[in-house]
Amino acid sequence: MNIGIVVFPGSNCDRDCGYVLSKVLGQTAQFIWHQERSVKGMDAIILPGGFSYGDYLRTGAIARFSPIMDAIVEFAGRGGMVLGICNGFQMLLELGILPGAMLRNRDLSFICEEHYIRVENVNTPFTNHCEPGQILKLPIAHAEGNYYTNPVTLSSLQANAQIVFRYCDREGNVTSQANPNGSLDNIAGIRNAAGNVLGLMPHPERGAERLLNNEDGIYIFRSMISALEAHKLLQPV
Amino acid sequence: MTQESKVLPQGPPTSKVIEQHGLSEDEYQQILKHLGREPNLTELGIFSVMWSEHCSYKSSRIHLKRFPTEGERVVQGPGENAGAVDIGEGLAAVFKMESHNHPSYIEPFQGAATGVGGILRDIFTMGARPIALLNSLRFGELDLPKSRHILKGVVSGISSYGNCMGVPTVGGEITFNDIYSKNPLVNVFCLGIVKKDRLLRGLAKGTGNQVLYIGAKTGRDGIHGATMASDSFDDASDKKRPNVQVGDPFLEKLLLEACLEFLEQDLLVGIQDMGAAGLTSSSCEMASRAGTGVDLDLAKVPRRESHMTPYEILLSESQERMLLVAQPGKEESVLAICRKWGIDAAVVGQVTDDGFLRIREGNQIVAEIPAHALAEEGPRYERPAAPPSYQEFLQSLNIDMLPDVKNPADVLLKLLASPTIASKRWVFRQYDHMVGTNTVVCPGSDSAVVRIKGTTKALAMTTDGNSRYCLLNPYLGGGLAVAEAARNLVCAGAQPIGVTDCLNFGNPERPDIMWQFIMAVEGIADACRAFQIPVVSGNVSFYNETNGLSIYPTPILGMVGLIERPEDITTQWFKQAGDHICLLGETKEDLGGTEYLKVIHSREQGNPPWLDVDREKALYTCMLTLIQKGLIQSAHDCSEGGLLVTLAECCLTNPSELFGATVILNQDRLRLDALLFGESPSRVVVSVKSEHVKQVKELVQELGVPSTELGQVTQGNMDITVRGAHDLPVSQLSLSLSEMSDQWHHALARQLEAEAS
């Protein structure tokens, strides 16, 4: 598959995503400079982690105005698969493709640590390789991952199974102790209503190799690849 | 030349002005000789920074010559922005360590952040992509609110800069002592990877080549930063202006990517960052190294503030700026890359062949000085040195006057909760230590290990230094620091291949401080020579002194080791119940200068343990052999806190589960506290699968390393039995893992989060 990874000034997980896709999973990863205006030829798009524009003002706030964003909004609108990781998730929120916003972590500090998340919905193109309720262990690395939205939106996220990952403990219990950053309802990742856009704070690309003692992130990438393959089978070009 | 007469005269400086610039009468006479005339104020300012201790190493240079700097792997030794060693497959590891002590006291967040920014630039100006940061920190004890404030500021400064750059902070060390309460130390280490034949240097070669300025605009920040780091210079006229630089990690990230693109397209002749003494030091050092001159026009320098004088522009220490010399005809490509990344850039001058640093502003020459005189011909001092009068008192310790330990379990828990020994998770969880997806061993083991993509290799890195040992015996302290660093690397399965150092001392004009410095350098040099580990870069920080009180002599070493095969990567924690635990090396009555004496008996006295270089070397060979034969499950070196703390750490540090241990020790005529908490060097605790025990024993014996079987890894408590004469138990302790873990894991957070009232 041909997966586009958008590079913003200040992105710093772009190359990590590229490495996993091409070297670990044998896909074609293509870097797209934020000033380009087209995502033609891409089967899916990743908005990678990092500090786009230094995260000055608010995380993702300046990046959302990059020239490439129109093409991405349009791509997502057509049902194209978009994965926003960490800073990428924050951009999706700023863009309004996903609802809500990020606040500073509850304890105000940057947190880099492995955490458990529970897969709440396996009927998404990002989780079809997971078992319902499966527990993944993935690193988080952020200062603003404290997800917030208004109560109305929260209940609609809950009602529509748009909450895809929740922070949990080792046994899968979603508790406030297992919540690293104060995120509402322990939210670690959500999808849009149509299901083709996912934003999550944990870094699946950091959990994709045995050498690095973590392979749980592979579930997410494999899910994406399977979904894309299935889609291609349905709609041969 | 006619031009010379046109140097803008600003009137010869008065002796007061000369003194304010920190120049001695003698030094001023040398300036006159180099110039053949009186300097103007701008020129005086230039000499003042370039000949400051910070830039010229005038008190240290002759001593640093003792370091072994050569070796088969050395690609670049001291003298460049950073050193480089060959790691095979056409690659070199580029690394260096720098201090940012003084700024971090004045403004902890920005001081530490800009320290990280500076060391990163040193690495990527060599053409290397930085892949790892480490830091060594020293603070006052945490019961002082000010120490907590400094620590929190420093840690968030490091975290904010390093995280934003996307370079993982993979390790470091922190120790606490009240001696640092007014002189905290912030030493930052960075390592990058470059293709060996693409290594860039700070050379202004090629007459007529264009000199470019890229990065942040020049403001009035940090004027005289270099002199500040060299003395307590303060110019009344500057008082109102805060001498603090603010870092912009986002801009630096853009600079990094742009520089690596220059390199990829082979556009540059040379490049250097503008660190201390900014535009001045970068231009004259680049010219001096290449034996050329540089002609700069200040009118072309991008500025952030209006009405800046040449003096201010030349001495500004605004961050995130670089000076580069383009290949002929490639200037446009350089500028295009800068435009792509949104970086300010300007051609500000050219390389000349007359050896002068010539500064113009428009068509006026404001300064003209031989570049070599500035960069290389600064004063050199062999300052008087003598051991301090209190040295004998420090070393005198009648251990028999101190009661032996009565309740080892209590002492162990106290040590585990002492911030120097306690887990540093509170700190390193704020550092992105995984970005780059190379970190195989995250913070929390003896060394950090980072794999090198595209190869099967990995590099292990560590920073170490024990200033109490150095206070008590600077020669031994220096050697012990080298030994500990190397031991940490071999415990990770790595062969040490190079070292960098950061030498933090008090005022070199004091003979006792100079003596500490010389002895420590000698100790480091002798140990590096014995272990055949070349010193390829480093940094000296003097004047770490407040109100006449100097810090302990604190040389810190940053050492790098090479691991050829991923299966050799070894961590410190126990892996499996049933494994056998062995101690390699010998425990002696080494209580002098220990953490135990400090925490339990409030003494920082005695003689540090003797370093037997041959024993230590034998241990390295032995460890690497065992690891490469796949016989070892875990390896952890014994350092602060001694054997019991080491065992506790083996039990507590496995990221996925805790392990217990059942251990039997023989007292062997030792004091009980020496056995349990003494800090004899050249010791490692290993765990071994039972089927390998026999083979390990044989090999260890063959390699001439003493070893003792201690017991087994369990899933229960940590149970320790000490047997005395006739195998009778003299002491027995059983500590629950949860209790130990609670002390060790949370002590730092508890002390930091205790709010002052």
Add this chain to the structure above:
Amino acid sequence: MKAKIYITLKNGILDPQGRAIQQSLQALGFDSVGEVRIGKFIEVDLCETDATSGETTIKAMCEKLLANTVIEEYEYEILET
């Protein structure tokens, strides 16, 4: 002209930074301190002279970039210079 813009979290949204500062102030002995809210203060120079059009510009900047209206609200003042 010059604009001063104040951006704060909307009422009802927990402000972890404000809470931390409140606690530190109280720990420092400032007993009379009640709630603390923390926001952003942005000063923008504008080379416009017409007050009405200046106001339109400022409003647009706030809506578009400076404030995230999901969680934040803003106020501003315009100063002639």
Add this chain to the structure above:
Amino acid sequence: MKAKIYITLKNGILDPQGRAIQQSLQALGFDSVGEVRIGKFIEVDLCETDATSGETTIKAMCEKLLANTVIEEYEYEILET
């Protein structure tokens, strides 16, 4: 009473955030935007009634905790409520 506190970087101190926001506003087509400086805006509730003592408290809070006087300066307003 209530205090509004404005904390800004001292003159001459680099403001990377302000610079990034300025560039981004210009890129968004706000051509009239000149310099942008970014600071903090803090609202503090105080259960004091005496204006003078309130002012002393606010000043002390700024000096001790709220502003980093090495690089920042502050202003405040006190509102009776």
